[in-house]
Amino acid sequence: xxxxxxxxxxxxxxxxxxxxxxxxxxxxxxxxxxxxxxxxxxxxxxxxxxxxxxxxxxxxxxxxxxxxxxxxxxxxxxxxxxxxxxxxxxxxxxxxxxxxxxxxxxxxxxxxxxxxxxxxxxxxxxxxxxxxxx
Numbered sequence: 231x232x233x234x235x236x237x238x239x240x241x242x243x244x245x246x247x248x249x250x251x252x253x254x255x256x257x258x259x260x261x262x263x264x265x266x267x268x269x270x271x272x273x274x275x276x277x278x279x280x281x282x283x284x285x286x287x288x289x290x291x292x293x294x295x296x297x298x299x300x301x302x303x304x305x306x307x308x309x310x311x312x313x314x315x316x317x318x319x320x321x322x323x324x325x326x327x328x329x330x331x332x333x334x335x336x337x338x339x340x341x342x343x344x345x346x347x348x349x350x351x352x353x354x355x356x357x358x359x360x361x362x363x364x
Contacts, residue, residue, distance in 0.1 A: 233344070234265040236358050242296040242303060246273065251286035263292065263306070263342075264323050268360070271306065272341045274320055281338055284310050290342065295350065303350035304358055308342035 246260040256279045263271035271292075275281040284290065288310035296302040314320055320339035349356040 231358055232268060233271065233347070233358055233360065234268075236304070237262045237265055240294065240296055240303075240357075242294055244292055244294040246280055247291045247293070248280045248283035249287050249289070250283045256280060256283055260292065261325065262294070264339075266341065269344050270311070270341055271308070271344060272323070272339050274324065275338045275340050277336055277338065281340065284313075284340060293350070301350050302357070304356055305348045305350060306342075306344055307346040307348075309345055310340060311343050312341040314339045 240262065244260045244262060245257050247255060247257045249255045258278075258280050260273055260280075263273055265271050280290075290308045290310065292306040292308060294303045294306075315336055315338055317339055320337060323339065344360070347356055347358050347360045
């Protein structure tokens with residue numbers, strides 16, 4: 231299964247971790263990523279801490295925990311590659327119709343290269359097949 235198939239079917243919640251240039255870490259709840267292609271995902275972000283951190287440090291990690299008992303899910307290791315501000319493409323990807331109305335200010339579609347995909351736990355099987363770069 232690839233990333234697109236996985237996130238089309240998976241239910242659960244995700245946590246995006248970023249760090250500013252000095253190394254101070256932030257975590258935030260994020261919806262499933264938008265899978266753009268086999269190596270690229272994107273998140274819609276308000277101009278808050280996670281987005282701010284990515285301006286000085288492009289590296290992030292996304293942990294996705296599947297619904298249910300146990301520890302099924304995956305971890306994505308990411309590098310920011312680009313972003314769009316208030317773009318038509320971003321608006322077309324919004325899953326919740328009320329999202330745009332809920333947010334004050336600008337929204338960004340932030341693109342990431344997927345550097346590595348691992349299972350949720352160190353010994354857990356990864357539900358996604360992908361060639362990891364080491």
